[in-house]
Amino acid sequence: MAKPSLPSGTRDFSPDTVRKRTYIFDTIRKVFELYGFQPLETPAMENLDTLMGKYGEEGDKLIFKILNNGLNDPKNIDKAKAAFENVLQGKNDKNLTERALRYDLTIPFARYVAMNHGQLTLPFKRYQVQPVWRADRPQKGRYREFYQCDADVVGSNSLLNEVELTSIYAEVFQRLGIPVEIRLNNRKILAALAEHCGGPDKMTDITTAIDKLDKIGLDKVKEELAGRGLSSPQISSIEQYLAVSGTNSEKLHQIETLLGHLAPAREGLKELRYVLNLVDSGSGLTPQTSNLVCDFTLARGLNYYTGIIFEIKATGVQMGSIGGGGRYDDLTGLFGVPNVPGVGISFGVDRIYDVMEELQLFPAAVHTGTQVIFFNLGEEESRAGYLLMQELRGRGLRCEMYHEQAKFDKQFKYADKKNIPVAVILGSQELEDGTCVIRHLREGTQNTVAQKDLAHALGV
Numbered sequence: 001m002a003k004p005s006l007p008s009g010t011r012d013f014s015p016d017t018v019r020k021r022t023y024i025f026d027t028i029r030k031v032f033e034l035y036g037f038q039p040l041e042t043p044a045m046e047n048l049d050t051l052m053g054k055y056g057e058e059g060d061k062l063i064f065k066i067l068n069n070g071l072n073d074p075k076n077i078d079k080a081k082a083a084f085e086n087v088l089q090g091k092n093d094k095n096l097t098e099r100a101l102r103y104d105l106t107i108p109f110a111r112y113v114a115m116n117h118g119q120l121t122l123p124f125k126r127y128q129v130q131p132v133w134r135a136d137r138p139q140k141g142r143y144r145e146f147y148q149c150d151a152d153v154v155g156s157n158s159l160l161n162e163v164e165l166t167s168i169y170a171e172v173f174q175r176l177g178i179p180v181e182i183r184l185n186n187r188k189i190l191a192a193l194a195e196h197c198g199g200p201d202k203m204t205d206i207t208t209a210i211d212k213l214d215k216i217g218l219d220k221v222k223e224e225l226a227g228r229g230l231s232s233p234q235i236s237s238i239e240q241y242l243a244v245s246g247t248n249s250e251k252l253h254q255i256e257t258l259l260g261h262l263a264p265a266r267e268g269l270k271e272l273r274y275v276l277n278l279v280d281s282g283s284g285l286t287p288q289t290s291n292l293v294c295d296f297t298l299a300r301g302l303n304y305y306t307g308i309i310f311e312i313k314a315t316g317v318q319m320g321s322i323g324g325g326g327r328y329d330d331l332t333g334l335f336g337v338p339n340v341p342g343v344g345i346s347f348g349v350d351r352i353y354d355v356m357e358e359l360q361l362f363p364a365a366v367h368t369g370t371q372v373i374f375f376n377l378g379e380e381e382s383r384a385g386y387l388l389m390q391e392l393r394g395r396g397l398r399c400e401m402y403h404e405q406a407k408f409d410k411q412f413k414y415a416d417k418k419n420i421p422v423a424v425i426l427g428s429q430e431l432e433d434g435t436c437v438i439r440h441l442r443e444g445t446q447n448t449v450a451q452k453d454l455a456h457a458l459g460v
Helices: 015-034 056-061 074-088 106-116 160-176 187-196 200-210 213-227 232-242 248-259 263-282 331-335 349-358 379-394 408-417 428-433 451-457
Strands: 045-047 099-101 124-133 145-154 180-186 290-294 308-314 323-327 342-348 372-374 399-401 422-425 435-440 445-450
Touching: 015 124, 015 145, 015 160, 015 349, 045 106, 056 200, 106 124, 106 145, 106 331, 106 342, 145 160, 145 349, 160 180, 160 263, 160 308, 160 323, 160 342, 180 187, 180 263, 187 200, 187 232, 187 248, 187 263, 200 213, 200 232, 213 232, 232 248, 248 263, 248 290, 263 290, 263 308, 342 349, 372 379, 372 408, 379 399, 379 422, 379 428, 379 451, 408 422, 428 435, 435 451, 445 451
Parallel strands: 180 290, 372 399, 372 422
Antiparallel strands: 045 099, 124 145, 145 342, 180 308, 308 323, 323 342, 422 435, 435 445
C-alpha cells in the first residue's frame, strides 16, 4: 500500500493552525465590513476562456487546467488523442479541457459583474475570501493552493476608492501588528515609460521584465529587455527610471523630470499625489505599522491594471509581497460589458500567516479552543457535570467533558496537551455538598464554589 502523501504545494491545517488562520480572516473581514463591503463567493472552477489571456504571459502558464469528463469514453478517444497532440504543440483544445481552477478572485469577480450588472447597485463593493490555485513551483511563502482575501469596488472612477483601500491595508496590518510598507505606483507612468521607449506595444515587455527586478536583479532585467528586442538607448532610459530614489516627493519630481513631457505620466503623477495627500491627512497610518512609499519599480505583471497599483511588503522579514492590487478601468469589457471601472486589493493570507508566526504576533487567546474541561469521575458525577456544562455552553463558554472515567493523571495530561486553561472537578463529595472545584491549570490554583454559582465564578 502506498504511503499517504499530499500533492506538492498543498497542506493540511491542524486545529491550532486553523484557529490562527481564522483570526487573520476574521480581522480582515471586520475591516472590510467596516468600510461597507459585502461578501461574495464564486465557483472553484471557471470556463477556461474566462481565465486565459487575462493574467499576462507568465500568469497564463500557471493556470491549472481540468481534463474534460469522459475522455476514456470510446466515442471520445480519437478526439482526445488529437487534442493531446495540439496541447503538446502549445495550443489549447476544448476537446481536452474546457475548464480550469480559478487563478485569482478578480477575474471571476469581473465575470460575475458582467453577468449580473443589470441587477447590481453601483458602485458595488464586494469582498471575497476563498482559495485559488496556481501551477507554480512550491517554495517558502509560495503554494499551489492558497487563500486570497479581496476587496473590490466597481462602478466608480473616484480616487476616493484608492484612498479607502490604502486605509483598509493600513487598518488591517495595524490590527494584526505587522509592520509593513504600502507601496504605490501608477500603470499610466509605466505606459509613459513604454511610450518613451518606442511605443505602447513595448508595455508588456517592459512591465513583465521590471516585475522580476526583486527576484533576478537589474543585470538580468536588462538582459531580458534586450532579449525582448529593446535597444541599448531604450534600456538605458529604463535603467534611469529604475534608479529613481529619495523621499516620495523627490521621487515624484524625478519621474516628472524624466517623463513629464508625456500626458499619461502627468496624469499618473497627479493621481498618486492626490492619494498620498489625502491618506497622509486622515487615514490613521502610523509610523510603527505602516509606511506609504512610492515605488516606481512596482509593475504588477497583470495586464488588466490601468491606474494606481498597490503592493504590501512586511518589513524586517524575508518574504515576498503579502498583498497587492490596483485600478482596472475596463476589466468587465473582457466579458462584453464595457465602461465599468473598478479598483481592488488582495491580502495574501498564507504569507501573512508565515510573517505572524516568524514575528510571534498571534495573541495567546488564539491558541485556546476548549476553555473549560469537566473531569469524568463516575456516572452520577458526569451526569451532574453535563447539566452544568450545558449551562456554560448556553452562556457562550467553550466546554467539553473527558470522554470516559479515568485517573486524574490521564485527564490532566489530556487538558495540558489541548492547552485547556480551566478544569471543573465534580467528585462524590462535591456531588453530596452541591459544590464543584475550579482548577486553573496554568497557575496551579483552585477554589471550591457552589454549583449554582459556577457560571458567575467563571465570569459568564
